[in-house]
Amino acid sequence: MKRLIPQFLQILEKGLTQANQPIARALWHLRHPTLRGMAWACAAIPALFVVYVLALIPFTPSIGDIRKAKIEQPAQILSADGKLLAEFKPSNREWVKLKDISPNVVNALIATEDHRFYQHFGLDWRRTASAALHTFSGDRQGGSTITQQLARNLYPDEIGRAPTLTRKIKEAITAFKIEALYTKDEILETYLNTVPFLYNAYGIEMAARTYFDKSAGDLNVLESATLTGMLKGNSYYNPVLNPERALQRRNTVLAQMVKYGKLTPAAYTTLARRPLRIDFERQTEPPGPAPHFAQQLRKWLAAWADRNDYNLYSDGLVVRTTIDSRLQAMATQAVTLQGNQLQGIANSAWGTRAGCAGGRDLLQTFLRETPDYRAAKDAGLTDDEALKRVSSDRNLVQAVCESKTRVQADFLAMDPRNGQIKAWVGSRDFSQDPFDHVQQARRQPGSTFKPFVYAAAFEDGAKPSDTFIDKPVEIPLAGGEVWRPSDEDEPSERAISLRDGLAYSRNRITAQLMETVGPNKVARLARAMGVRDSELDPVPSLALGTSPVTLKEMVSAYGTIANLGGYVEPVMVTRIEDRNGEVLAEFAPVAPKQELPAAAARTLVDVMRDVVSRGTGSSIRSRFGVRGDVAGKTGTTQGNADGWFILIQPQLVAGAWVGFNDSRVTLRSDYWGQGAHSALPIVGDFFQRAQRSKLVDSRIRFATDQTPGWFEERSGRLREWFQHLFAAPPAKTEAPVVTRNPARHAPAVTASASESASAFASATDIEPKPLPAQPPLLQAPVPASGVASGVASGTANGSVDGETHGSGEPALAPTPTPDDNAPPDTGEGTARPLVGASASVSTSP
Template sequence: MCIAHLRHPTRRGVVRTLVAIPAVALLYVLLLIPLTPGIGDLRRAKIEQPAQIHSADGKLLAEFRPTNREWVHLADISPNVIDALIATEDHRFYTHHGLDWRRTGSAALHTFSGSRQGGSTITQQLARNLYPDEIGRSQTLTRKLKEAITALKIEALYTKSEILETYLNTVPFLYNAYGIEMAARTYFDKSAGHLDLLESATLIGMLKGNSYYNPVINPERAVQRRNTVLAQMVKFGHLSPAAYETLRRRPLRIDFERQVEAPGRAPHFAQQLRRWLIDWADSNDYNIYSDGLVVRTTIDSRLQAMATQAVIWQGNQLQAIANAAWGARSGCNGGNTDVVRAFVRETPQYRAAKDAGQTDADILKHLNADRPFMQALCDNKTRVQAAFLAIDPRNGQVKAWVGSRDFSTDPFDHVQQARRQPGSTFKPFVYGAAFAQGSKPDDTLVDQAVEIPLAGGEIWRPNDETPPSGRPVTLRDGLAYSRNRITAQLVQNVGPYKVARLARAMGVRDSPLDAVPSLALGTSPVTLKEMVASYGTIANGGARIEPMLVTRIENRKGEVLAQFAPNKPEQALSPAADHELLDVMRDVVNRGTGTAIRNRFGIRADVAGKTGTTQDNADGWFILMHPQLVAGAWVGFNDSRVTLRSDYWGQGAHSALPIVGDFFQRSLRNRMIDPRERFVMEPQTGFFESMRDRLHDWYQRVFAPKPEQKAAPVKRNPPRRTAPPVVAKAPASSSAPQPPILQSPHSEPSDIRDEGFAGLVPDLAPTIDPASASAAP
């Protein structure tokens, strides 16, 4: 029956079918209307209100704009631009109501015949540009219907002038230039109001395909497309044929200058904050680019300026040393030949030549003779990098954040993104774990050769720059003078897993730590932010507070949308153990590897800290603690194969310490921190702590290992009263007192130097991972 009806349809059936098809189509369109964007956002694009980021002292740090865009009114745009746009993209713009039915039908016929052609009006293109996620990007009927519905909604509420203005201010032009104003500046170094006919035609021609008609890299195509635009202007009466014949022969003249956003006072900090703020805004139904949010941060603009100046000053000093060491002015002809060859082999030019069948020797000979190539490669590889972070340990507020020497040249953030070996700055975790177990600063270990068996049959032999003396060294001196052999024995007594666990509890929360003996000397890469936050825990009596960046968020009217209080402290190390650790770290700056803080920078405040240097002087570290501020710096190169090639300048005491010293000197001089402030006095020993100390003494007397055993004995010296911080300035030429067994107290050894080093065996040792970390011991 049904088949018969299909073969012989009745007149009524045909009518029903003809009525049903448009009815179904209409129903489908009606169902799509709620799925199209609300065009009230068009005004939001016109009155864009980017989030403003302010410092704690009220200075503007940054504005979060979605793109490099500057809005200009239609009256301030050259008429040549508007004529070229209308003639090329939508010559019936002023007569249709969002859809050009004639153009749409023509485009459909061409598409069905195999010659695909666009039929979108300017209003449709605007809808697609403003709402790409809501409308979609696929070439489907549903997407075209959504685009058409949105265009009709825009035309119903906005004038033709408003639509043109919004379109020209939101269309992309490559090189981070959005809108006609930034395009005019980028390609012709002028404002949109001064664009002539050829320049206007060139920019409008790019709209068909920005990359394909890019006048910078495809000038021939750009000229052809420009002339097509001029021909369209002739066709629709915007240009005379005679003028066209003259103009089409003109060469393409551009004045290209890539547009970059102003870095602001704290660009790396703002870069990290943007990610957090986007998540917050999404969760609370705000838009960081258009809702006029005002974000009050913890950064102090004065401290930020001091930190930036210190990084630039020291970075320039070290750059001169690096240039001399590597022969940077002549393409690294003074550098390590094998390393330089490795750099060349890693370049795209080398790989392309290799793929073309050239031999390694021929490629190296050719590229080494290319002076511009070698100079650019050397400049990139031997550029000194540096980073700095300062935190208030009392509340976790970040006060200064410098991610590199120059954000425009080095946008990579070495504070939070870079993971580097911390060297001896990791040693306080070892000593803190020991003090938590009952060890005392005056306990001794013998300065002797150390051999620690590892999984797989390997032997780890940590060493110092001076040979073993065979004499007892206190834990206080072991940390003050950064002795590797003493620290290695101590981690053997404590256990590397407990050290890793304490480091995790104190602030190393994101980087995995290999729980192997060499961890004690800082072989597991961490971030500067983690290390400074951990030292903040030490300065805060052993209580960890998560670093915070924002105190509150307001709307454009000043109404508070969100308020953020400091995170609740977490006791990572007992106050008694923390006091002992802090007191020992005072000796680092009073008489150990960090004495330049006292002697060179004249800082007399109550401070404590630690230097750090890694294998071959690849990384230099220094972190200094004050009751009100903890600051740390890292110095190195992006490629760890590059170093300053100096046993003096490569040490953290001479590369990173001056940055922190200069910063603290300025901070104290300007009364940003109180020079009279002191760390909390030693806490009263309670009953349980007293019993623990007695049990520890008894255990040491009964079960202490014999001198001939591999693990060195721990010897308890009579308690001594710790000297207060230095209060009289020492002459610059004077040297700190030296213990009899240490020949070079101010020279810090490379913190992971050893003989037969085999301590980094991650697959043979447990790893403390952030997700599985447990509490402090």
């Protein structure tokens, strides 16, 4: 072993010596170069460079991409009647033709950025070499042509942003491709329409509006030089924040124009002395007639474009939507009009102009939620000291007060036959509140949820004439708690029919009905009919609408009612075309899915007619004069935090919600806070306008007439024959006495089911005299200050009752207008969550 080790080391040493011989020879040749070796080395350097450039070509934009960019066009969103609703642009930019841009801009641009623009083919070799020499000597300079800058603007991700040799080579390759496909004028036009100018202004048109409040075609020499000077560094030469630098840079541009013959020396001498004058105003994209709808559509369309390999911002898609621009305008007007009126009431109730003087305690809660308060606490101040500091800031207090007390409203209308959305208003003002309350805000629906309870009962075979005794209701809950729903009046101990229970929105009757059909069945039916995204807590108080939902879900579910039990998913788009009009996708109406038996749906529609003919929503007819076959339901939640109303018609279903982003804020009025007076006027105004414009046919009726079967038909004929055969001679009698009830107060409760059906048989102003022993359902008028709220009692451990004062709609309006003599919403329940139920919350930001 000892002899083997030295031999192994000797062999290893010999092998290393032989391996190092080529390296040693190469080093020797480098130290002693020959002419032949130098020639090979010189030839290898450009060859390697060419290989490197060729290797980068696949990583630059393709010819197809550049050709597509030449005809770039954003998606256009059109209404069903052909009106432009929106354009989906990647940035705030308005494209203008080169002929519509001031020649001063073109002259300043070419003189400053690329004076040999018309001589080169994308790369200025002399300027590039000069820039390279200055950069190597420590004085870094840019050598990009206008075409190279355009390449960088169009394809920042493909080319890159780092100042490296690779980026410059990619930039040059792309510039050559652009020059091959674009004319010089097209390059200038594309460049001027894509270059950024700060403040979300892209392109020369938006820059001209932002900094000088004029169009690009009206820019003079000084203004053109100012904007051109910004191209070297938008922030550094920003005329708003750095006017001195911007002035110097402007004069440099003017000097360049003199150098290349675009401006005379005399004109330069005069112009250079003038001050920098700007007229700055940020430019915002116009919201369009349906901004919240467009906002939701953009999300859906972006997903569709990704799946089908289309570019939303450049492929020129034409999207034809279901929105009717005329109905959309009517909906916007109705929301604005009612929202402004309610805002005046809120300002008065809260003392908004005095910093919420009418709600100091709640204001302090709001102030504790501000970043200013948290910063004061982080600084070591006590609660009182921090609150005192933020309360002393009047501007902060006023801003918080105005934000919290700003009334919000939303509206949605759709065709129940095919699910097509016809109008969508997500807030009072998109520019102030872009949050979409139609699809994003979840609020308690209150009594607008009651029709689902009655639908479940009718599905189980209940009849509108079936009765429940109006008595105190106590429903045991899990954990030993008890739910005690109440109405605004005391229990009458009389029988009330289901028809009257829904028409006058009686909470105790609905609660007993819920106990009969079961919360699980009601929740399942509501989901099947359209409330499919929000969670429904299957507890007894669900009958009074304690689980928060969206307006879109509720209108969709009411569409199922209007469609006689057939559910159709809401749709926004009918078809998508390319820029040449070729249809890429068509979305035909989906056949309705029968989620509620047609017989039960017919019965429910018939009962809901009474809501608007003599019940809580009767001002739809008396005040707004809505004609035809309509039905609906009002809704008000606990403390008047939310007001709802949804109206159904065979062609159109429309719903509205009114409230505040923060559910702790209300209108603080037992009159205006009710759905019959806050949300109903929006729907009433809309339907009134739509019917007058003939956009809704008031002659169409719901197909609720039941066709008699063979046995019923023949039995009826036989009965008529016997009555005719054995009828006694008619005696002369006086005409029956009828009374006109100007307030449309129907005699309410009856002692039996047959009497109840008779007493409420008429839905017109003429109705039989009530029996003396049967007092009317609506109680005596209440003072203008409001109604006496029934106090809902609960258990000591915090279980919550149902609704405290009926529907929140008083028996008589405090100050009714001449058109508002209908019986107010006396039975509308206000929903309170109980233990285990969803709380009343707003999902708005």
